[in-house]
Amino acid sequence: MLDMTPANSVERTALKINPAKTCQPVGAMYAALGVHGCLPHSHGSQGCCAYHRSHLTRHFKEPIMASTSSFTEGSSVFGGMANLQQAISTIFEMYDPEIIAVHTTCLSETIGDDIPTIIGKCQNEGKIPEGKVIVHANTPSYVGFHVTGYSNMVKGFVKYLAASTGRRSDAINLIPGWVEPSDMAELKRYIAAFNLPAIMLPDTSSVLDAPATGEHSFYPKGGTTVAQIRAMGDARHTLALGAWASEEAAIQLTKQCEVPHEVLDLPIGLAATDRFISAIAKLTGTAVPQLLEDERGRLVDVISDMHQYLGGKKVAIWGDPDQVIALTEFCRDMDMKPVHVMTGGNGQAFEERIKAILADSVPTANIKQQGDLFQMHQWIKQEKVDLMIGTTYGKFISRAEDIPLVRFGWPILDRVGHSYFPSVGYTGGLRLATQIISAIQERQDRDAPDHAFELVM
Amino acid sequence: MPDTIPSAETVRDELIKAYPSKVGKKRAKHILVNDPAAPPEIEANVRTIPGIITQRGCCYAGCKGVVLGPIKDIVHIVHGPVGCSFYAWMSRRNQAATGDGVQNYINYAFTTDMQDEDIVFGGEKKLAQAVREAYQTFKPKAIDIFSTCPVGLIGDDVHAVARQMKEELGINVFGFSCEGYKGVSQSAGHHIANNGLFKNVVGEQDKVIDHPFTINILGEYNIGGDAFEIERILEKCGIKLVSTFSGNVKYDDIATSHNAKLNVVMCHRSINYMAEMMEKKFGIPWFKVNFIGADATAKSLRKIAQYFGDQALIAKVEAVIAEELDAIKAIRAEVSCRLAGKKAMLFVGGSRAHHYQDLFSDIGMETVTAGYEFAHRDDYESRRVIPSIKVDADSRNIEEIHVDPDPARYAPRKTAEEKAAMEKAGFAWSDYDGMMAQMKKGTLVIDDISHLEMEKLIAIYKPDIFCSGIKDKYVVEKMGVPCKQLHSYDYGGPYAGFKGAANFYREIDRMISKRIWKMIVPPWKKTAAPAV
Numbered sequence: 001m002l003d004m005t006p007a008n009s010v011e012r013t014a015l016k017i018n019p020a021k022t023c024q025p026v027g028a029m030y031a032a033l034g035v036h037g038c039l040p041h042s043h044g045s046q047g048c049c050a051y052h053r054s055h056l057t058r059h060f061k062e063p064i065m066a067s068t069s070s071f072t073e074g075s076s077v078f079g080g081m082a083n084l085q086q087a088i089s090t091i092f093e094m095y096d097p098e099i100i101a102v103h104t105t106c107l108s109e110t111i112g113d114d115i116p117t118i119i120g121k122c123q124n125e126g127k128i129p130e131g132k133v134i135v136h137a138n139t140p141s142y143v144g145f146h147v148t149g150y151s152n153m154v155k156g157f158v159k160y161l162a163a164s165t166g167r168r169s170d171a172i173n174l175i176p177g178w179v180e181p182s183d184m185a186e187l188k189r190y191i192a193a194f195n196l197p198a199i200m201l202p203d204t205s206s207v208l209d210a211p212a213t214g215e216h217s218f219y220p221k222g223g224t225t226v227a228q229i230r231a232m233g234d235a236r237h238t239l240a241l242g243a244w245a246s247e248e249a250a251i252q253l254t255k256q257c258e259v260p261h262e263v264l265d266l267p268i269g270l271a272a273t274d275r276f277i278s279a280i281a282k283l284t285g286t287a288v289p290q291l292l293e294d295e296r297g298r299l300v301d302v303i304s305d306m307h308q309y310l311g312g313k314k315v316a317i318w319g320d321p322d323q324v325i326a327l328t329e330f331c332r333d334m335d336m337k338p339v340h341v342m343t344g345g346n347g348q349a350f351e352e353r354i355k356a357i358l359a360d361s362v363p364t365a366n367i368k369q370q371g372d373l374f375q376m377h378q379w380i381k382q383e384k385v386d387l388m389i390g391t392t393y394g395k396f397i398s399r400a401e402d403i404p405l406v407r408f409g410w411p412i413l414d415r416v417g418h419s420y421f422p423s424v425g426y427t428g429g430l431r432l433a434t435q436i437i438s439a440i441q442e443r444q445d446r447d448a449p450d451h452a453f454e455l456v457m
Numbered sequence: 458m459p460d461t462i463p464s465a466e467t468v469r470d471e472l473i474k475a476y477p478s479k480v481g482k483k484r485a486k487h488i489l490v491n492d493p494a495a496p497p498e499i500e501a502n503v504r505t506i507p508g509i510i511t512q513r514g515c516c517y518a519g520c521k522g523v524v525l526g527p528i529k530d531i532v533h534i535v536h537g538p539v540g541c542s543f544y545a546w547m548s549r550r551n552q553a554a555t556g557d558g559v560q561n562y563i564n565y566a567f568t569t570d571m572q573d574e575d576i577v578f579g580g581e582k583k584l585a586q587a588v589r590e591a592y593q594t595f596k597p598k599a600i601d602i603f604s605t606c607p608v609g610l611i612g613d614d615v616h617a618v619a620r621q622m623k624e625e626l627g628i629n630v631f632g633f634s635c636e637g638y639k640g641v642s643q644s645a646g647h648h649i650a651n652n653g654l655f656k657n658v659v660g661e662q663d664k665v666i667d668h669p670f671t672i673n674i675l676g677e678y679n680i681g682g683d684a685f686e687i688e689r690i691l692e693k694c695g696i697k698l699v700s701t702f703s704g705n706v707k708y709d710d711i712a713t714s715h716n717a718k719l720n721v722v723m724c725h726r727s728i729n730y731m732a733e734m735m736e737k738k739f740g741i742p743w744f745k746v747n748f749i750g751a752d753a754t755a756k757s758l759r760k761i762a763q764y765f766g767d768q769a770l771i772a773k774v775e776a777v778i779a780e781e782l783d784a785i786k787a788i789r790a791e792v793s794c795r796l797a798g799k800k801a802m803l804f805v806g807g808s809r810a811h812h813y814q815d816l817f818s819d820i821g822m823e824t825v826t827a828g829y830e831f832a833h834r835d836d837y838e839s840r841r842v843i844p845s846i847k848v849d850a851d852s853r854n855i856e857e858i859h860v861d862p863d864p865a866r867y868a869p870r871k872t873a874e875e876k877a878a879m880e881k882a883g884f885a886w887s888d889y890d891g892m893m894a895q896m897k898k899g900t901l902v903i904d905d906i907s908h909l910e911m912e913k914l915i916a917i918y919k920p921d922i923f924c925s926g927i928k929d930k931y932v933v934e935k936m937g938v939p940c941k942q943l944h945s946y947d948y949g950g951p952y953a954g955f956k957g958a959a960n961f962y963r964e965i966d967r968m969i970s971k972r973i974w975k976m977i978v979p980p981w982k983k984t985a986a987p988a989v
Contacts, residue, residue, distance in 0.1 A: 023540030045637035047515025090508030
């Protein structure tokens with residue numbers, strides 16, 4: 001497995017090998033699926049839409065409905081306006097969405113298609129039925145990475161729809177970051193525990209975890225409604241979880257509707273969840289509900305009880321910046337040693353943040369933004385770890401180096417559970433901690449000689 | 458299946474009626490009621506109407522994803538933003554055997570990860586450097602380069618870079634202009650891939666292969682290990698496989714493939730160009746085979762034996778067929794007894810929607826409607842219609858290579874007289890009769906099916922199984938109908954050959970008889986069942 005990978009790294013400036021990221025449009029598609037009655041539309045070649053739908057389907061094992069402008073060579077020469085206009089008519093007549101969320105691709109961006117002009121033209125020509133909406137986001141594939149596309153699409157919804165009526169509501173806005181439907185449901189449960197009215201954008205719960213009923217619901221019941229997105233402009237505060245995925249939309253709300261915002265880490269792990277809960281408590285001015293304190297206590301209890309399997313264990317972590325930052329802190333707090341920490345995404349802030357988190361525990365850690373899994377593999381060859389935490393793509397390194405892998409992040413293509421059981425919050429932390437502990441215990445069992453094969457662990 | 462199914466004509470009208478009239482008029486040409494004796498003319502290989510939710514992908518997917526990607530020891534560099542490389546990374550399940558010191562890059566993805574400055578200032582330098590870095594790190598036999606959408610638009614000349622790097626590094630480096638927007642589907646990419654492989658690799662290494670029965674299999678990509686099973690059977694028969702295009706192969710296999718005595722074609726859509734070009738240049742005849750389905754496999758093996766005309770080989774092939782069919786007789790009978798008469802629908806690819814009808818017919822299942830995602834008219838109506846296919850603007854730009862006989866190496870494996878005599882005796886050359894000739898009268902044939910049509914068909918026919926791909930899989934299953942992915946095999950397989958057929962019988966039996974289908978409706982919502 002991966003036999004061609006040498007241990008010694010050679011400086012590469014042009015070739016990416018085994019990327020740990022993909023391009024913007026898939027993030028825009030995921031975000032748009034979290035809006036009720038929304039059809040994501042990919043303005044580009046058919047392949048983009050096909051690839052993004054396929055990969056999201058592989059991760060969620062759910063239908064992913066999205067349409068495409070089906071560019072041909074002709075549209076690439078003359079521009080994609082005719083294709084998008086035709087697409088808009090076709091979509092409203094055939095699929096009757098409440099809202100179409102157009103995102104661009106490297107193709108339409110390179111040509112320079114002006115989406116607002118095309119939407120305006122459709123509006124003028126009566127191609128947009130009464131009460132229906134089209135929004136867009138520019139998501140050139142050659143800028144940023146998949147989380148940038150998510151961020152741009154969420155910002156796009158805000159930009160087109162959020163408006164202040166001049167009356168502040170009691171509600172807050174919550175931008176949840178690129179997390180699972182299960183996580184989105186869990187975040188709502190936390191907010192509800194404080195009796196705090198909130199609008200969460202996007203919300204893929206009850207969309208990408210749809211029940212089997214014998215029928216396919218083209219627009220499942222979940223998702224943030226257009227009316228809710230409009231009302232975000234009146235909220236009293238915005239909590240944005242994860243700077244990479246959520247900050248832009250929060251800033252936009254501040255600019256556009258003067259809603260103050262604060263950016264927090266994704267509430268993954270103990271400390272980050274503590275900060276999230278504290279922020280909510282500060283907003284409500286009420287005490288933290290006992291049930292959340294109990295959940296917290298359980299997480300602390302398990303980490304303490306099982307510390308012998310965690311303390312000092314070397315771990316390699318990769319994935320999207322928001323996830324990796326929270327996860328690295330969580331591992332550090334369990335006294336694990338994150339020795340290789342990488343994101344495929346971009347941002348110097350990632351390296352600075354990880355450095356700060358590991359300053360006193362693993363000052364020599366390998367830390368890299370815009371890395372790839374080939375690099376990660378070479379790091380692991382150079383310094384072996386006890387555990388890897390990352391996406392499904394790590395399974396090849398895991399097999400090559402015989403190191404256990406806890407699957408975390410996007411995408412997970414070869415296991416189920418992530419979309420149903422949260423990893424945010426204390427209970428999510430408990431799930432993550434038990435996955436980590438189990439992986440280490442399984443390995444100890446597998447490698448133990450008969451005389452040391454323990455009954456009780 | 459419901460007791461009464463409306464006629465195919467009624468269903469057709471209903472599908473067309475669901476569209477706005479302009480769209481419906483276009484779709485009407487793609488939705489036909491079949492007559493195997495006189496296949497009606499179907500519209501195929503034309504643009505999908507923008508906004509329609511289609512199964513189709515792009516040209517790049519057909520070139521890199523389908524045809525070139527399975528070659529294990531070439532470093533495949535995708536020149537473009539990261540996504541195109543990322544999504545075509547192992548997602549097609551082309552298996553490749555390792556060992557014997559073979560370089561294997563199947564588990565790797567290589568990309569230039571173009572950034573905005575590359576789009577603005579051009580990406581040729583970065584591409585050249587990427588090729589250099591790949592060579593320095595891996596020292597591969599060959600490197601190929603795939604163009605994605607922006608590459609063509611900004612005018613990067615990947616072929617010039619390839620030539621320059623070939624000279625600099627001394628290994629074969631070649632490029633493909635397979636930008637996603639070319640053509641109307643993956644199909645354009647197949648053609649571009651065929652052209653590039655033919656020009657740059659086929660014929661590179663002359664070699665005397667000391668064996669009386671040498672063949673290439675064209676259009677077999679080793680999804681789920683299909684090629685392994687075919688290799689096993691051929692070896693057992695004493696037939697020597699020189700190269701597969703392109704499942705489980707090495708660069709050298711393809712470079713020596715022109716030394717074989719026969720080409721057989723599995724996936725007609727993706728590789729028929731290669732068969733034609735190799736015949737013209739080297740004199741290798743070809744015919745269509747199908748190793749999907751036990752009976753189809755037997756038939757294909759017999760035809761290969763008949764081609765060589767060697768009595769010992771013919772006898773050996775008969776013995777292998779008898780032994781292999783016998784080994785799967787019990788499971789076939791057992792599954793047939795449960796599934797005979799059940800109804801299947803197949804909407805996938807450019808060959809599989811036809812090939813898999815043979816597997817279903819092995820166990821007595823019937824295909825009620827079928828269609829391809831990206832095929833051409835000949836794949837439906839037979840190669841006889843090729844001269845009458847109109848070449849539209851989208852296909853005109855895909856290069857047709859003019860091929861002349863190789864002055865030194867053209868050697869017809871059968872003389873014109875031999876071919877004519879065999880043809881007279883019923884042996885078909887360069888043949889493909891297409892899907893329609895095999896499907897029953899009154900079945901529906903639908904090209905480039907849309908999501909809307911799929912949902913309607915399922916609601917009307919309530920098939921016992923629907924065969925499609927990942928994008929449709931969970932839509933269909935949400936409707937309570939099992940959906941077998943025929944691109945990825947649902948991560949199972951092999952389904953080719955005899956052992957593969959047995960796998961498929963068991964798999965379809967499992968899927969259709971799943972207990973959970975009966976438990977979708979909670980008990981409190983079920984009306985009381987009549988007392989038995």
